[in-house]
Amino acid sequence: MTSSLEFRNVGLIYPGRDRSEPSVPVLDRVNLSVSSGEFVVIIGRSGSGKTSLLNIAAGFQRPTSGQLLVDGAPIQGPGVDRAVVFQDDALYPWLTAAENIAFPLKLAGVPKAQRETQVTDLLRDVGLEGQGQRRIWELSGGMRQRVGIARALASKPRFLLLDEPLGALDALTRTRLQLFLLQIWQASRSGALLITHSIEEALLLATRIVVLAPNPGRIAQVVNVGFGHEILAGASAQKIRQTASFRQTYDDLTDLIEGDDTEGLAA
Numbered sequence: 001m002t003s004s005l006e007f008r009n010v011g012l013i014y015p016g017r018d019r020s021e022p023s024v025p026v027l028d029r030v031n032l033s034v035s036s037g038e039f040v041v042i043i044g045r046s047g048s049g050k051t052s053l054l055n056i057a058a059g060f061q062r063p064t065s066g067q068l069l070v071d072g073a074p075i076q077g078p079g080v081d082r083a084v085v086f087q088d089d090a091l092y093p094w095l096t097a098a099e100n101i102a103f104p105l106k107l108a109g110v111p112k113a114q115r116e117t118q119v120t121d122l123l124r125d126v127g128l129e130g131q132g133q134r135r136i137w138e139l140s141g142g143m144r145q146r147v148g149i150a151r152a153l154a155s156k157p158r159f160l161l162l163d164e165p166l167g168a169l170d171a172l173t174r175t176r177l178q179l180f181l182l183q184i185w186q187a188s189r190s191g192a193l194l195i196t197h198s199i200e201e202a203l204l205l206a207t208r209i210v211v212l213a214p215n216p217g218r219i220a221q222v223v224n225v226g227f228g229h230e231i232l233a234g235a236s237a238q239k240i241r242q243t244a245s246f247r248q249t250y251d252d253l254t255d256l257i258e259g260d261d262t263e264g265l266a267a
């Protein structure tokens, strides 16, 4: 079944803490839809409202105006249909990898035997077969993110909300996990919404890149891309990075985000 996650005219204003502090308009009339099978990546300057947008999608934050709809119905808060993965893995360090992945299943009342089968499958899916009994502190950063992603996948979400999940990893691990994220997204047939500071990562993963302009955050540009599908079809990311179309889109996005004319972004 195809699902959609839709921001309809979403606005967000943080109130000042007291009367002397002005309120901060963070998002202004954001209209955006993510469907199953789409990988939407949000990029934009620091402070342009990326995390705020993801928090609204997760149901952690309510918009001041507008609505967040899943399959046309307004959401009231977090739900198992939307799983979130953060930059810092947010795992339970006192539990093993398998126990972390099993956690949402336990909460959902899945019986133990079934939980164990699902966890074994999930560990295999994320390339951690046989590593389930290791404690979180025994794992590398990349392995921890895989555990976090496996835990997110455990509830079979319709949408994966990814807040800079590879941001803290070294370059080599990050490249490996980019391919892994593409494979997970394709296999799960979910819709993905990812935030990143890396234009290159956006180009490699996205089916659609959404550029936010700051003050207040609003959509400046939407670019459809297809490099991720090429990688999934077997093309080398290294070769794709060197193609003229990749480099041109990279430069255009860099100009758009880093150019001096930030006011012109919303034109």
Ligand SMILES: Nc1ncnc2c1ncn2[C@@H]1O[C@H](COP(=O)(O)OP(=O)(O)OP(=O)(O)O)[C@@H](O)[C@H]1O
Binding pocket: 014, 024, 026, 044, 045, 046, 047, 048, 049, 050, 051, 052, 053
């Ligand atoms: N709880 C809060 N109260 C007041 N203002 C906030 C709060 N959280 C965020 N802001 C402000 O909202 C704006 C957008 O923040 P947000 O974290 O969504 O941006 P971002 O694009 O994700 O930034 P970064 O790339 O640095 O992570 C910033 O100006 C920030 O100072």
